[in-house]
Amino acid sequence: MSRYFIDRPIFAWVIAIVMMLAGVLAIRALPIAQFPEIAPPAVEIQTLYPGADASTLEKTTTTVIEQQMKGIDNLRYFASTSDSAGNLSIILTFEQGTNSDIAQVQVQNKLQQAMPLLPQEVQQQGVRVQKSSASFLMIVGLYSQDGSHDQADIADYVASELQDPISRITGVGDTLLLGAQYAMRVWVDPVKLANLNLTFSDIKSAILKQNAQISAGQIGNLPAKPGQALNVTVSAQSRLETPEQFRDILLRTNPDGSTITLKDVARVEIGAENYSFDARFNGKPASGLGIRLAPGANALNTVEAVKAEVAELSKQFPADLKIVYPYDTTPFVRLSIEQVVHTLIEAVVLVFFVMFLFLQNWRATLIPTIAVPVVLLGVFAVLLAAGFSINTLTLFGMVLAIGLLVDDAIVVVENVERLIQEEGLSPREAARKSMDELSGALIGIGVVLSAVFLPMAFFGGSTGVIYRQFSITIVTSMALSVLVALILTPALCATILKPSASTHHHERKGFFGWFNRTFDRNVVRYGEGVARVNRNWKRSMLLYVLIVVGMGALFARLPSGFLPDEDQGILFAQASLPTGATMEQTLGAMKQIEDHFLVGEKANVSTVFAIGGYGFSGQGQNVGLAFIRLKDWEERHGADSRAQAIAERANKAFSTMRAGQALTFAPPAVIELGNATGFDLQLVDVGRIGHERLIAARDKLLGLAGQDKMLTQVRPNGLEDVPQLKVKVDQPRAGALGLDQGEINDTLSTALGGSYVNDFVDRGRVKKVFVQSDAAFRGSLQDIDRLYVRGASGTMAPFSAFADSSWSFGPARLERYNGRSSVQILGVPAPGYSSGTAMARMEELGEQLPEGTALQWNGISYEERLSGGQAPALYVLSILIVFLSLAALYESWSVPIAVILVIPLGVIGALLAALLTGLNNDIYLQVGLITTVGVAAKNAILIVEFAEEKMGEGMDAGKAALEAAKLRLRPILMTSFAFIFGVLPLAISDGAGAGGQHAIGRSVVGGMLTATVLAIFFVPMFFLVVKKLFRQDAARAPAPSGGGDARPSDLEPQEA
Missing domain, CATH: 3.30.70.1320 (Multidrug efflux transporter AcrB pore domain like)
Incomplete structure (x- = not known):
């Protein structure tokens, strides 16, 4: 196929231009969002019972409706709230991927069965069913x-x-x-x-x-008497x-x-x-x-x-x-998308300069650079066809793909240049011979790298939605990269590169001369280092085992999470006053909140919109909520001006508030999954212990959490019980009257x-x-x-003649979870701890509660727990698919082991970078680890494949490994540093969306550094050890040519 396009370069250009045009048209049509639809679909039932208290509403309406909500397809859980203002809300959450229209229809049908059983006042108000979103x-x-x-x-x-x-x-x-x-x-x-x-x-x-x-009708309306001469409407x-x-x-x-x-x-x-x-x-x-x-x-x-x-x-x-x-919420979305686009451009520029440093030829560097826009624009066309959007996740995938997609073009260009220099071929002939040598390898490496990311596309839940964005983007990039390397790149080599009379592949003068001489000297030293590692393979393997143990220890030590928190330019401040407080008192507390932000934080705060009587915990005279809009990111400089720092100062200031309590917090990374950062759980009455004992268990849990150093801001997301006046009618007395x-x-x-x-x-x-x-x-x-x-x-x-009244305490708001009484509790991990650590600690504290209660995760915490359970399966499946792909590629069960063994060398670097920079083991880190696995495997393949070729030519395993390591060092370093510098802008980014960029960028940079530095020494040794342990594969290699007695290489592993 490549020969066809080498002879028809215009045809190759036409294909590339069509790909780019399709991408440009797709960009105009693709929706733009911060994230895809991560939150599972939800349907909400709403109604109003005027004058009803929370208990009456729950008994007469909430439970009646809930009892009909059975037999609904893909229902994950449902939660309800009934408050003393007569407001009822039931939110039914469905499995990810459920058709929300069908779910709404099913809920509506079930609701119709309950309608005749509801109070007349509720039927008069009407009951609404609508698709729900958790936040504004x-x-x-x-x-x-x-x-x-x-x-x-x-x-x-x-x-x-x-x-x-x-x-x-x-x-x-x-x-x-x-x-x-x-x-x-x-x-x-x-x-x-x-x-x-x-x-x-x-x-x-x-x-x-x-x-x-x-409606009075008409005079002379039909049917009328014969001869009727008047017809008028009566008003x-x-x-x-x-x-x-x-x-x-x-x-x-x-x-x-x-x-x-x-x-x-x-x-x-x-x-x-x-x-x-x-x-x-x-x-x-x-x-x-x-x-x-x-x-x-x-x-x-x-x-x-x-x-x-x-x-x-x-x-x-x-x-x-x-x-x-x-x-x-959209300024942050728009700016974070722009930030990633800038990162994408910076990555392309950095990759260009890294390639030029190694290729030292503008023409040779230009060819892989051309592949970047062709492939990326082609990816946009595929995203449109797959129903995806332009979001931070797909753009992150493209940034990661840049370093991968130039590899294929680099391999072709470098080989063509080598043939031009070493064999004196014309660019066209060199391109033909090069593609004869490389076509199979390009397809094989593309398949292996795609195999690393492909399993991510098949995971379910909200985590699976995130995985799929990366998977489809990177796999598409790899497929198009191979296509461009087979069609456009050889055609460009044949037309852009020039014949050279020079006997040297690289410059020998100026800066490049110094670079090449230094590099060549280090290649010699590198060869000596590889030889020592191979001779002392047992000590090297012991060091490798220690690295694997260290990797496991880092995994255990790294705190878990779902997604990193972001400075979204928004804060919430919620005030809660004692039960029985009036609106006037609440507005006084809200005035304190307004003054703090508008006066005390005027350098960072733009506006404050305060609402008395409304909060995320419910409605009532004793609650209030403020929406604090911060100034633009470029106007807020330094760590003290970040959203979290502003919230911490506010909470410290509000701790002395006498009227009540006030808490400031930032929205979560995915706003559709809740209203606050941290964790979200339901304390459920599974044993039907009753409201009073449930509240007592809640207070015990809050007390334990308040004394724990790992937890902070642990609070009920509801309203406290309030004084209630119970009026009891004496039926005999009323009847007598x-x-x-x-x-x-x-x-x-x-x-x-x-x-x-x-x-x-x-x-x-x-x-x-x-x-x-x-x-x-x-x-x-x-x-x-x-x-x-x-x-x-x-x-x-008068009422005094037939009714008595007495004081009591009753709920201002009642909550239920999956048909059982519950209390929602929110909290935040203390500084230095992750949400995963806080969740584990809350589960430990929950074990100290009385029987009949249970903790069940809700919202973003439910998704985090689900993602944590999927991660090990993802790692195992990805490694297994890579192994099977390599086994098919090499027609060997043993050779892939030499590649698979390199994986911990990259993973430990990613984990170490995450630990040192304060990252959590969240979804972004998991994607970074999978990326590190793929690139580390690719580097190992470059050495193993060349060593296999040399053994096929008759060279023994030791010499083949050493020769492969020395000859492939330059392309390995070039592609690795191109990848590192392509991802580097993510690692050092600032401003909107920096949290997610850091999580991916820093882990991948750390993983690639160790995967490169360690792998170039360990992979040749792995190859030798595998050949020693699986001699049957080596026995299938052709016998060395030439006479004389064959003797083992000095580099072969020696028996102890």
Whole structure:
């Protein structure tokens, strides 16, 4: 095949140009993201039970729905939360690769079986089923620059003008209004109500009847009488629109003709639908819209579309309302992608100079360099066909592939140049002869290197998704590299290289002359060193055993992890006040948080968006959450300006907060897997020990963790039990008074919790009508006693006549995991410890808890534990595939052993580099180790293959090994240093995405250094030892030619 293209170089160029054009077109079509879809698909069920406490919601709704969630395909686990605001969320997480649309349909079908069993209030609110994302993609904020709009005004404006248009944008999965739109609030005076012998039910009934849209029909509608001459539509009563209209709602007409209207017993105004949130942007009134990404959507495209839509809508905003984006995950994504692209370019430049240093010929150096864009652009075309994206993982794979893909072209160019110099052939003839010699070897080495990475593509789970990005990228690069080396590279050699009359392959003058002379002297010394290693092979093997033992020790010592943490330019600060704290107190704590970041950290912090009443742990008056956006990376210099350092200073400052607790933390590496770094677990009541004993076990675990030096910031991700007033109705007394239990329940829930009646029209939008006691009549225990219920005889009875109340503690939020009561616990490893170490320590502490409880990993920790279990299988499978490929390549079971033995020589360097630079044994390191295995094996193959050829020519094993080592030293060093310098930009990178780049770059650089320095001495010795142990292979080699007695080489291993 190569001869065909050597004679037709234009054809070869056409193929290369077509590959590059396909790649350019693919780049325009490929989506761009930080990561592929690593998080497993999830479906969320949401509903609201107005006025219900957490226990009531769990008993009447949560468990009813959960019991129907069985028989769903590929369901991994599900978790639910029920809070005292009546909010229910059940998130069902499925196995990686599950079709999220089918999963949603299955959940919806199961939910329909539960709907008839749910309370009427829940059915009235509706139950939503949607594909879920664990965290926000971005927050669109709106704030009043001069304070002329309050928080309620802004929230209604966001709901009215922004929420619907943004929700319709492709890629937007769900939106959360951080506030509430307007509602018609009917604030009832229960004293006046009782004095007029009226009840809350009377008010709701009147509103239902008089605030209704009537469809009156038509005069003359068909069928009509013969001769009908008139046909008109009749318009009757419509929905009310203003507070004045609601105030005039008739409640009763007295016998004397006088009337009682709503304004006689209530205050009516336009207010908020709920008062759960209070948001501020840099201290000014604000509201916002939290946006979650739809599963499978592209983050960058979605954010661009949202910002474009908001920019268009903002043209109609009032002058004082300004748009901000206090939380946006895409700047980090975009910048980290740009950083890797820059690294890619730097790698190409460094590889070029390394090749020029060894080849010392611009023409010869240019040929392998041309292969780089041809192959990389071809890879983009394959990524598009495979349904992948341009993300940090595929780009990392390309950086790793650069050093590998130039190897094939270098081997061809170097051999062609050697034939031109040593045999005086023309470039065309040299190219033909070279390809006759090398075609099989190029394909063989390509197959072996591909075999190293191919097993990664077949692993499951989120870890498998990450592995596949590297696997497909590198294997594709290797395949295209071999293709280019067989088609384009020989054609370029035949047309670009020039015949040379020089008797020397390399320069003898100037810098290159000095370099070559120094190199040649060192080759002689290297040969002597190899000879000593071979003669003392037993001592060398003992040293090798020590290296293997050291490798095992480093593996055991290296802390484990999932993915390295990154400075994403974002921090979260969550405040938790004691149970029973009011919104006013929480806003005071949030003001302290705002002041710390906006004043104390003004050099590093850009904006603070603070929300009272909302947190990752749930909703309530005693929680708050702040989104802290840091300044751009180039504006923050030094380690003290990194996100983690800023968070640590904040936590130290907040440790003296008197009002409550505040914790600052960074988002995890994969935001879709949670909201915080560290570990995530569920303490599950597997023995049905009950809520109180579960909380006691939780407190014990928190106490043990608080005293452990390996752990910090271990906390429940929920709300503490709160004081609750239990109202108990005395049924005999109520019955004696002629009271209906339904009327009692309705009065209590409407007065204190509010009741949604129906809707009204406000500026063209349908909004809700709520009835509730005014604030002055629901502020104390005595206000319950003043509520009245009308009996069957028409007499009014106060609650004090038939009900008693008592204080108790009850849950503000209840959690369940796989249908069992649970408590979610989050934590962070202490400085100097990894998440894997912290997880192992938590499991040890969990063994000290009482029976009936169990720890189960959740979110990112579940994926980390899964990845840790897959890593050993990955290493074993990769090594096995390499061995089998080598056995097929050499038609020998023994020769591959000499190659496989080199693997620990590279792995120990990678582990040592990881340990010295503070890296964890995470997925990136695992990829780095596999890469080191592949490149170390390739270097060994260069020596073993040449030694096999020399033995085939009749040379004994000792001389063949020494000759191979000396002759292949230059290409080994050239390709190794090209690979090292290609990866070096990853190892020394800074800024966005540096954590992942360091994890791969430093481990690979360390592994390649030891794999190169040690392997060039050990591989010849391995070859000899293998030949000694497996003499049957050696016996198959052709007998030496020539006369005389054959004697063993001095380099052969001698018996002790």
